[in-house]
């Protein structure tokens with residue numbers, strides 16, 4: 131069977147994953163593709179490693195925005211696919227290759243079939259961190275081209291291709307990165323009484339942090355605290371002088387985020403006293419919750435429900451984060467999950483999304499945009 135042209139584009143993008151604000155090859159690839167299209171209605175502006183693409187409407191009364199994120203993750207791909215990542219240790223393991231190829235499919239469709247309204251496609255870097263949406267939103271280009279509504283999708287391995295899922299209101303959590311540096315006193319492995327071992331302090335701290343969600347957050351107000359990385363020490367017979375803990379906090383409410391951080395601060399202070407060490411907490415990037423405009427998301431759910439061969443699920447909230455939340459804070463719009471049925475989930479080295487979903491997403495989004503712009 132012949133490969134869908136935007137699945138082919140997805141495979142090319144899949145081979146060149148780049149981390150946040152390093153999406154140079156990705157940006158060049160997209161620009162190169164855009165140059166192959168009819169230019170008459172297109173206006174293109176670069177922002178760092180991102181791209182704004184405006185398609186001028188025939189009889190515009192508003193601008194409809196569509197956002198696709200661009201960055202990959204620091205994961206060594208293990209899918210064994212012929213079109214696996216060529217960038218060692220990096221992978222499109224969160225579907226941003228899908229998101230970009232779907233956006234290109236829409237741009238290709240609308241350059242050939244322009245609608246009344248202006249369309250603004252936003253290729254946004256650094257979604258995984260440190261966050262491109264907020265600074266892009268504040269850019270002069272966005273001020274000039276600010277859309278009246280904005281939409282985006284995210285692949286969902288847990289639903290089969292042909293399914294979309296979303297809800298009115300809160301969809302994704304508030305997030306905050308978490309970095310804690312511990313400094314104690316190193317020493318000889320045989321003389322622990324002269325040292326302050328930061329491996330022990332880090333292990334105690336991580337264990338105590340597990341009580342924050344279970345004991346300090348209202349169980350009806352979901353929250354997550356995940357430690358994804360721990361680094362400490364140099365060699366097996368030296369007591370570790372430093373340790374670094376890296377994680378992320380997710381909460382559905384803003385109040386719980388404040389509460390989690392307060393408890394975390396007290397626990398870290400206790401570790402400093404108990405293990406005679408210094409601790410520095412850095413909250414890195416924080417993302418605003420993804421809150422779907424109730425009226426627009428309802429309209430989209432009802433619209434999608436009328437499309438043949440699309441299964442619509444009205445889902446619950448997820449503890450994922452998305453800096454698209456910043457765009458939705460200022461511009462009415464919504465995000466939806468796109469089913470891609472993979473046995474392995476997001477952020478897994480064997481994630482293998484079903485490319486059939488690319489066609490589903492292009493056709494659904496194109497029909498919806500045509501409907502909104504008629």
Ligand SMILES: CC(=O)N[C@@H](CCC[C@H](N)C(=O)O)C(=O)O
Pocket residue numbers: 224257258259284305306307377378379415417449450451452453476
């Ligand atoms: C959709 C998705 O997976 N997004 C990421 C966003 C990460 C934000 C930040 N780096 C953090 O870890 O808090 C996610 O992990 O949910």
